[in-house]
Amino acid sequence: MEPANQFALLRQRRFAPFFWTQFLGALNDNLFKFALTVLVTYQLQLAWLPPAYAGLVIGALFISPFLLFSATSGQLADRFDKRALMRAVKTLEIAIMALAAWGFVGQHVALLLGCVFLMGLHSTLFGPVKYAYLPQHLGEHELTGGNGMVEMGTFVAILLGNVAGGLLIALPESGAQLAAAACVALALLGRLSAQLIPPSPAADPGLPINWNPVTETWRNLRLAHGNLVVFRSMLGISWMWFFGAVFLSQFPAFAKEVLHGDEHVASLLLVVFSVGIGAGSLLCERLSRRQVEIGLVPFGAIGMSLFAIDLYFAVRALPAPAAGLQGLGAFAARGASWRLLIDLGALALCAGLYSVPMYALVQMRAQPTHRARVIAANNILNALFMVASSLIAALMLRAGLDIPQIFLAMGLANALVAAYIFLLVPEYLLRFASYIASHCMYRFRVEGREHIPATGPALLACNHVSYVDALLIAAASPRPIRFLMDHRIFATPLLGWLFRLAKAIPIAPQREDPEAYERAFARACQALEDGELVGIFPEGAITRDGRLQPFKGGIMKILRSHPVPVVPLALHNLWGSSFSRIDGGPLMSRPLRRGLFNRVGLVAGAPLAAAMLASPEHLRERIEELLGV
Known part of the structure; x- marks a missing residue:
């Protein structure tokens, strides 16, 4: 013990x-x-x-x-x-x-x-x-x-x-x-x-x-x-x-x-x-x-x-x-x-x-x-x-x-x-930003940290509530995560610079830029082949009403060619914070709405074998369970 x-x-x-x-x-x-x-x-x-x-x-x-x-x-x-x-x-x-x-x-x-x-x-x-x-x-x-x-x-x-x-x-x-x-x-x-x-x-x-x-x-x-x-x-x-x-x-x-x-x-x-x-x-x-x-x-x-x-x-x-x-x-x-x-x-x-x-x-x-x-x-x-x-x-x-x-x-x-x-070694700066987010901006608690693998490839799938979700998930991980992220967030001055340093993978909607869409999934698959962790937000965008949105099919696209374990994650109590899009507003539209140091959490579930996920909805149901919905 x-x-x-x-x-x-x-x-x-x-x-x-x-x-x-x-x-x-x-x-x-x-x-x-x-x-x-x-x-x-x-x-x-x-x-x-x-x-x-x-x-x-x-x-x-x-x-x-x-x-x-x-x-x-x-x-x-x-x-x-x-x-x-x-x-x-x-x-x-x-x-x-x-x-x-x-x-x-x-x-x-x-x-x-x-x-x-x-x-x-x-x-x-x-x-x-x-x-x-x-x-x-x-x-x-x-x-x-x-x-x-x-x-x-x-x-x-x-x-x-x-x-x-x-x-x-x-x-x-x-x-x-x-x-x-x-x-x-x-x-x-x-x-x-x-x-x-x-x-x-x-x-x-x-x-x-x-x-x-x-x-x-x-x-x-x-x-x-x-x-x-x-x-x-x-x-x-x-x-x-x-x-x-x-x-x-x-x-x-x-x-x-x-x-x-x-x-x-x-x-x-x-x-x-x-x-x-x-x-x-x-x-x-x-x-x-x-x-x-x-x-x-x-x-x-x-x-x-x-x-x-x-x-x-x-x-x-x-x-x-x-x-x-x-x-x-x-x-x-x-x-x-x-x-x-x-x-x-x-x-x-x-x-x-x-x-x-x-x-x-x-x-x-x-x-x-x-x-x-x-x-x-x-x-x-x-x-x-x-x-x-x-x-x-x-x-x-x-x-x-x-x-x-x-x-x-x-x-x-x-x-x-x-x-x-x-x-x-930009990992130091990203972990520094994650530390500030998880210790100085919020009172952050992690449950089930042991489910995030210390070695080997895996997909981490999480609900998407705010602009700092990736920083909080990174704070809970024992090693770096390559996040698939909406290309528009890279235009945000500070966060965009941090995520570029962290080698996050920009992704655009398929209807908007098919080449960028395919290139993002190719890079994610290569990261898995190299034994890395890849983070994905299956909803495809930050929630605008606080509820879990329907999952896109991107995660199944990865699993068909790279059947790696999938770790379901659930972020709690971030909706309504300064970095969420409450009322449909942009980043920081309601500064300090709930104040600093409010308690937030991350729950990591047991890894799911790729063969157990017949559709994105199966993964969504598991994350709903972790959210207590």
């Missing part, structure tokens, strides 16, 4: 051991890296590793395995049982942390840097397994919540790891020993948690392993590119890592040089950012009503830009500081500081809204047999974008931009990148 909410997953064996395994791994990664950074920055004086370059070197060593070995790890995750792989990876972590403990106690920095590379390898091997595991054990309606929990856990682990690593290594005399013990203990706990993960059979047990990372990386990228929606969503995820990496990398210098705050102020910025990401990730399930709702992605993108831009102006509004570095108390005492913290937290929250639905979409739409390799390709792109973010931030600093100006540039660039991605 599906849990009541995402937190209930923590009580189920199919999710809880996996969650704690990945949480402990992320916690250990960050505790180890931050403890090492503090060690070489404050406690040791190394001519060959100046403190200014310590963070850069450690970050580069950790990220390099993602570029080198992600392709191989994706193959392993598709080839072998994921539980066995996770156990093997966590056993490797114990060995790496034992070496690191020796390095901490003996202050062997070269050995510790080698362990950074090995921990990067550990994370590289774990990444594809982690994201391929979720859709294997979670239902479609749990995927957004599960991803939200994982993203929240990851950023909480990053925060706790950085705090714990800094506190432990700073303890006099015993700091290195305590940091070493903590790393080994976390590795042991992670291995114990992995022991409880349930079996996860291989997706492609016969897959031959290509050990050449260069050719396999290229092959994985081409494999991901085979599904353009998935590939472009991966680019969107990678951009989010680019965007976030710029902010995270600049927090220490931003706190010291711009805010004139001490290390506690820098830690506060990290806390606010991490909590914001976690809150946004968890909020996704509630806002999406437990489905993969990519309509949230534009909301997140808009918020990321708006709050990044306002962050620039919030910094400019700060009063001149007193001499010296301020502590938390002095920083919080300035009222203008709270605007800055709100901007930063809201920006991070929007980044969570942006990324979680994209991750869920990639997992849901990637073919199960090579899902892990697609996720490995995503990890490669993420690593490349993060490396590029460091280089571009460095170039902007060398060009004379200060840190607030870099944040402003990121906000503006995010708006351009997001607009480009949404135009390349």
